[in-house]
Amino acid sequence: MGKLILHDIHKSYGKEKVLHGINIETGENQFLVLIGPSGCGKTTLLNIIAGLEQQSQGEILLNDRPLTHLSPKDRDIAMVFQSYALYPSMTVRNNILFGLENRGVPRAERQQILAEVTRMLQIESVLDRRPRQLSGGQQQRVAIGRAIARRPSLFLFDEPLSNLDAKLRVEMRSEIRRLHKQLQTSMVYVTHDQIEAMTMGDLIAVMNGGIIQQLGSPEEIYNNPANRFVAGFMGSPSMNFVPVTVRSGADGLALQVHGKEGGEVILPIPRRIQAALRPQEGRAITLGIRPEQISDPDSAREGEALHTLDLPVDLIEPTGPDTLVFTHLLGHPLVARVHPSTQLSVNGNCSLSLHLERAVFFDADTGKRLA
């Protein structure tokens, strides 16, 4: 068990519509990540699932049980907030035990749950401290421990790691994933951070403006974005976007790039997508290509066609495992990802290969994926 269904959830605050028909169905015990920019409605959706807010329309089912008319405490859901929300005057032990006592769990069972949670989260040494005597990471562990102690059918996390430093975040990410495997319970996890979404999610819902832009596995979302918003939001540095016009040439269709100050470059269109772009002939569309698909000329995989260009180097950013090159194609900015040993100099030129086989194409007006 452990299946969540959100069916056509709408939410308005007065006249302001915040959610416009959210539909999500998770598999058994999946880890669902909600990601999107600030204000897109993530917390609102989480609060509606928890019962802290009422939806204006729509139905929620948890393990085939409708939740809509149940109060928060009857929903069998535990929520972990960004701000931890621990009771400041209680020890860690009592923070974890409090909810259990309230619900009349017998003493022996409470002690057993406490021991189990303490061991899972490695917080034995801090059980007698109060929250203010803990580091941010420890406080977050206790907040998660308190949620686990309730043994809910569903966990909701609202940006639980955003107050932690970078190293601790990475550790806690894998810890939460490990807990998910161990507990075999559905989790819904809200984040701004696309690396967190990619590394943690079984299923990712990318939201914008109160709408789910795409629901899919991390791989689908990254490699097969439904529209320009998703393509640009997921991935760091962001996907490159270049305005192009579809022209017919000697070898079928080709892409014409117009220079910002005159000039043009013609790029071939891979055979695989010639047919899909045929209806766009003569139209201006958007080419999308990720930084890692603009790379050293020798980076091609077998059978992959490359289109190599000599491009100016505007800026170089070594990241360690690879180096980012900021360049432009006739004034249209591009970021490329090259091997750290590549010889580069700012204001010099550099040979870069576009893996056009991996490029994606969007309608210039609507942002919808064309191919």
Ligand SMILES: Nc1ncnc2c1ncn2[C@@H]1O[C@H](COP(=O)(O)OP(=O)(O)OP(=O)(O)O)[C@@H](O)[C@H]1O
């Ligand atoms: N109680 C409320 N009354 C009126 N408007 C609200 C209320 N709560 C949220 N909103 C509005 O609903 C929209 C969505 O807010 P929400 O908190 O769900 O966004 P979010 O995606 O969680 O953003 P963030 O990433 O910044 O936490 C925002 O425009 C916000 O101003």
Ligand SMILES: [Mg+2]
């Ligand atoms: Mg929020």
